[in-house]
Amino acid sequence: MDGVLVSWAVPKGIPQETSSKRLAVHVEDHPLSYGSFEGEIPKGSYGAGQVAIWDQGEWIPEGKDWEKSFAKGKLKFGLSGKRLNGNYLLARMGEEPNWLLRRLSDSAPDAHADVLEESPTFIEPQLARVVTSVPSGVDWRHEIKLDGYRIIAVKKDGVVKLHTRNGHDWTDRFGDLAAELSTRISGDFVIDGEAVVFDGKGRTDFGGLQEALKSSSSEIIFVAFDLLHLEGKNLRELPLSERASRLSTLVSEDGGRVRLSHVWPASAGKDLFRQACRNGLEGIVSKKWSGRYRPGSRNDWMKSKCRARQEFLICGFTRPKGTRSGFGALLLGSHENGKTVSRGKVGTGFSESGIDALRKRFEEIRQTLPLFPTDEKDVTWLRPVLVAEVEFAELTRDGAIRQGSFLGLREDKSPASIHLETLAPTENGVVSGHRISHPDRIVFPADGITKIEVARYYEKVAEFMMPYVADRPLAILRAPEGIAGDTFFQKSFPKHLPKGVKQSKLGDGSTVFSISKPADLAALAQYGAIEFHPWGSTLGKPDIAEFLTWDLDPDPLVEWNEVLGAAFLLRDFLNGMGLEPMVKTSGGKGLHVMLRIRRTHEWDAMKLFTKDVSSAVAAFNPDRFIITSTKVKRKGKIFIDWMRNARGSTCIAPWCVRARDGAKVSMPVSWEELPSVTFNGFSIHEPPSVPSEWISPKSQQITKAMLHHVANM
Numbered sequence: 001m002d003g004v005l006v007s008w009a010v011p012k013g014i015p016q017e018t019s020s021k022r023l024a025v026h027v028e029d030h031p032l033s034y035g036s037f038e039g040e041i042p043k044g045s046y047g048a049g050q051v052a053i054w055d056q057g058e059w060i061p062e063g064k065d066w067e068k069s070f071a072k073g074k075l076k077f078g079l080s081g082k083r084l085n086g087n088y089l090l091a092r093m094g095e096e097p098n099w100l101l102r103r104l105s106d107s108a109p110d111a112h113a114d115v116l117e118e119s120p121t122f123i124e125p126q127l128a129r130v131v132t133s134v135p136s137g138v139d140w141r142h143e144i145k146l147d148g149y150r151i152i153a154v155k156k157d158g159v160v161k162l163h164t165r166n167g168h169d170w171t172d173r174f175g176d177l178a179a180e181l182s183t184r185i186s187g188d189f190v191i192d193g194e195a196v197v198f199d200g201k202g203r204t205d206f207g208g209l210q211e212a213l214k215s216s217s218s219e220i221i222f223v224a225f226d227l228l229h230l231e232g233k234n235l236r237e238l239p240l241s242e243r244a245s246r247l248s249t250l251v252s253e254d255g256g257r258v259r260l261s262h263v264w265p266a267s268a269g270k271d272l273f274r275q276a277c278r279n280g281l282e283g284i285v286s287k288k289w290s291g292r293y294r295p296g297s298r299n300d301w302m303k304s305k306c307r308a309r310q311e312f313l314i315c316g317f318t319r320p321k322g323t324r325s326g327f328g329a330l331l332l333g334s335h336e337n338g339k340t341v342s343r344g345k346v347g348t349g350f351s352e353s354g355i356d357a358l359r360k361r362f363e364e365i366r367q368t369l370p371l372f373p374t375d376e377k378d379v380t381w382l383r384p385v386l387v388a389e390v391e392f393a394e395l396t397r398d399g400a401i402r403q404g405s406f407l408g409l410r411e412d413k414s415p416a417s418i419h420l421e422t423l424a425p426t427e428n429g430v431v432s433g434h435r436i437s438h439p440d441r442i443v444f445p446a447d448g449i450t451k452i453e454v455a456r457y458y459e460k461v462a463e464f465m466m467p468y469v470a471d472r473p474l475a476i477l478r479a480p481e482g483i484a485g486d487t488f489f490q491k492s493f494p495k496h497l498p499k500g501v502k503q504s505k506l507g508d509g510s511t512v513f514s515i516s517k518p519a520d521l522a523a524l525a526q527y528g529a530i531e532f533h534p535w536g537s538t539l540g541k542p543d544i545a546e547f548l549t550w551d552l553d554p555d556p557l558v559e560w561n562e563v564l565g566a567a568f569l570l571r572d573f574l575n576g577m578g579l580e581p582m583v584k585t586s587g588g589k590g591l592h593v594m595l596r597i598r599r600t601h602e603w604d605a606m607k608l609f610t611k612d613v614s615s616a617v618a619a620f621n622p623d624r625f626i627i628t629s630t631k632v633k634r635k636g637k638i639f640i641d642w643m644r645n646a647r648g649s650t651c652i653a654p655w656c657v658r659a660r661d662g663a664k665v666s667m668p669v670s671w672e673e674l675p676s677v678t679f680n681g682f683s684i685h686e687p688p689s690v691p692s693e694w695i696s697p698k699s700q701q702i703t704k705a706m707l708h709h710v711a712n713m
Contacts, residue, residue: 004029008099014084015103016294021484024090024101057081076104102484115233120156120188122163123228123236126294128285128301130421131440132429132452134269135286135302141240142264142272145283145303146223147204148196149412153181153222155189162195164412175216177257184258185250190229192293193222193261203281206389210408224251225261228293236293243293277306298448302440309391310421311410312343312401315371317362319378326355327362332401333371333384334420337662337683342372343420344400346390349407358409361386387413397460399687420685431455432462432522434499443482443530446661449684451482454657455525461655461688462518467697468653469521469534473512473542475650476524477531483659487530498523506542510648514539530659533650541599542647545606546699549651550593550614551586551641555634560679562624566638567591567674570617577706582693583674585681587658587666592651596697603647609702610642612710619713654694657684668694 008024015022038053061067062076069075073092079085087104134142150165160178162171171178174195185191197208197219212219227247228236235243244263251260264272266289273284283305291300312334317327329347333340350358365383387410393403399420429439429452439452458465479487492511497503500520503513515521521532536547550570554563567583570593574581581595597606611627618625618640626637644651652658652666667682670691682689 003032005032005034008090008101010101015088015101016297022101024099026092026097026099055081055084057084062087073099115235115237117232118229118234119232120154120190120229122152122154122161122167123190123192124167124295125150125152125165125192126226126301127296127298128287128303129298129440129448131286131302131304132450133439134273134284134304135440136266136269138266139289140266140269140286141289142266142269142284142286143225143261144272144276144281145285145305146194146196146261147206147282148194148209148223151193151195151222152228153178153189153191153193153224155182155185155187157188158182166412166414168412170412173213173216174220175218177220177222180257181222184256187231188229189227189231189250191224191247192226192228193224196221196223201279203279206408218257220257222258223261224258226293236295239290239292240287241289273304273306282306282309299442307391308394309389309407311387311389311413311418313340313384313415313418314382314386314388315340315342315384316379316381318345318376318380324355326359327380330388330406331374331376331379332388332390332404334418334685335416336419336685337664338678338680339686340371340384341399341420341686342374344396344402344404345376346388346392346401346404346406349390349405354406385415387411387415387418397688399685431525432459432519434519434522434526436522436526441482443479444661444663445482445484447663449663451525451528453684454530455522457657457684458521458525459518462521464688464690464695465521465532465653465655466518468547469532470516471514471539472534472537473506473539473648474514474535475533476529477533477659478528479530479659480528483530483661487659489533498527504539512539512542530657532653532656534653535648535650536645537603537647538599543602544599545597545601545603545645546599547651548595548597548606548610549644550610551590551639551644551651552593553586553590553639553641555636555638556589557636558624558638563591563638564674564677566617566625566640567593568671569620570613570640571671573613573617577709579700579702579706580693580698582668582691582697583671584654584666584668584694585664585677587652587656587664587681588660589679592666594651596699598699598701601702603645605707606702607642607645609707609710610645612713614640614642616710616713655688 007027007030009027010022010024012022038051040050058080060078063069066075075090078087089102089104091100093100152163154161154163160182161169162174162178164170196204197212198221199205199208209220224247227243230246235246248260251258253260253262269286276284283303286302288300294300312332314330315333316331318329320326320328329345331345332343334343362382365385367381367383370381371384389407389410390401390404391407392401396402429436431452436452436455439450441451443449443451443454475489475491477487477489479485492513493501493503500517500523501513501515503511505511535542536549537544538546552563552566571581574595579595581593584592584594586592614627618627624637625640626634627640627642629639654666654668656666658664658666663684665682665684667689668691669677669689670693
């Protein structure tokens with residue numbers, strides 16, 4: 001650009017998915033000669049260190065006035081290189097040097113593109129995400145979902161190694177299967193597939209596979225479905241259609257211990273899924289025919305499950321009852337937001353020999369410390385290092401499985417990777433009576449959480465939220481394309497009014513909207529609402545305060561324990577006046593202390609009251625607390641934000657999801673539980689906390705004596 005290389009440093013790498021954003025630091029321009037330089041820059045010089053060229057190609061700006069747009073802080077452009085192909089956006093974040101780099105779209109892979117040379121090695125497998133309906137469109141192809149172990153087969157210098165999805169070498173465990181692959185396919189390769197055992201009806205049998213592994217049985221078959229490398233060439237940048245075509249020249253669908261997975265055309269998806277479910281299969285996998293192979297990505301492959309089934313951590317077991325020996329049921333869990341969360345128990349699906357084998361393994365991993373609270377009695381706790389695959393009917397509202405059946409151990413899965421997945425499809429994509437369009441749209445890219453999961457979450461907590469959001473003016477934060485796209489606050493609906501939403505004019509002429517029923521939360525989730533921010537007053541009395549909020553907002557330098565201490569200090573101060581506040585996490589980095597009051601005071605009086613309370617609490621430790629919002633003065637301090645207490649001001653609703661990575665929740669907690677709450681807080685995948693004081697919050701009177709007391713401190 002203008003004779004120089006305009007340059008940005010992207011610490012976390014160029015985004016490969018349209019859902020990803022990356023910080024891009026605008027650095028000084030470089031001479032054109034840097035475009036071909038590789039080598040060592042000496043210490044003490046700018047950019048010191050080893051320099052290598054990762055990719056080269058062309059960039060093409062979008063639009064006639066792109067230079068004007070660039071000067072204003074926005075540049076759309078296309079890249080055409082050996083590795084990078086697609087459309088991108090660079091947007092300045094406020095002031096220099098920080099910009100945001102985002103991938104806008106993929107260009108179609110070229111079936112005849114040059115492929116890079118490389119040595120064959122283990123490649124992290126591409127993954128599939130659970131969807132609520134079979135994807136449709138001409139670019140999709142479908143396969144039967146196999147019930148076995150995912151295997152990356154690598155042949156290098158004539159030697160075949162079989163790796164699990166985590167890269168563990170299981171070659172020896174599969175007996176002579178590696179030799180069979182080496183004999184059947186000449187030349188070096190990397191093939192993605194599944195090791196399976198078929199039952200008498202031609203269905204893959206995971207239990208049978210586990211039994212076969214005990215003896216390295218010749219029953220084990222390798223079903224190949226993708227070719228990632230061949231004869232020193234990386235094929236992953238080619239479209240799936242081309243990779244599949246090349247794989248079909250190496251492996252056939254005919255019987256044998258190495259065979260090709262059958263692929264059905266785009267139009268067959270829904271019928272194939274119905275047939276798979278009728279035949280007792282797990283479901284189907286759908287893949288974009290034009291897609292590149294993206295290790296670790298879940299964007300281009302989808303799995304449709306006939307019945308909910310996934311992996312859980314084995315966290316403990318109960319004492320056996322009746323004639324059973326060994327154990328009664330297994331307590332299950334999953335890792336969510338830095339903690340182990342209970343997922344209920346499973347007590348069926350075990351054989352006698354299976355119980356004995358598990359019981360022996362449990363002896364080595366016993367522990368005395370409970371992993372989570374439970375009502376179960378006589379529990380023996382275990383270190384959560386074993387992974388069980390379980391089939392079940394549904395999850396209850398508190399996140400526990402119902403009607404579960406144990407299928408087997410998954411030794412190919414890392415315990416650290418066990419999180420709750422999306423469950424089986426909702427009938428016709430309907431939640432609380434509202435049809436959710438684009439149910440599988442990814443709303444939280446870093447967490448793989450979809451639009452319908454957000455709607456289901458609000459269906460689950462709706463009755464708890466109602467006292468705090470019903471018949472109150474609302475503002476919502478919408479993210480129609482997910483939080484990686486544009487997000488915006490909305491306080492009214494100038495055009496189309498969603499079903500169940502009521503729009504009103506207040507006395508000052510302003511327009512607000514409100515909801516009245518639990519199902520209305522799902523209606524707004526259908527419109528892309530993520531966050532709900534209610535007024536602290538009702539629609540009928542907007543000038544009269546009902547909920548007061550103190551937001552404890554710490555500077556990043558403040559330790560979390562000090563934030564907890566600040567909440568208790570504020571509570572004790574209010575207790576001293578005869579008031580009993582409640583507390584919740586903010587869903588961010590702080591805490592909210594809330595107080596429900598009788599509707600007798602206007603907002604001006606309550607704004608002054610909350611400020612006086614904040615000032616009195618801050619006076620206990622002026623070096624740690626501040627009540628002004630000036631950022632330069634807040635370093636190392638906790639800002640006691642009282643400014644939400646005004647007509648028209650809002651606060652995030654309890655149990656509400658925040659539109660941030662991690663899908664954190666503003667979760668109510670009891671004062672007794674607060675000391676155990678960590679900085680990570682709570683996420684959408686955790687069972688909702690429902691303290692008794694939050695179910696029907698007590699309405700308390702702010703007396704004239706209280707107002708006089710804090711005003712004169």
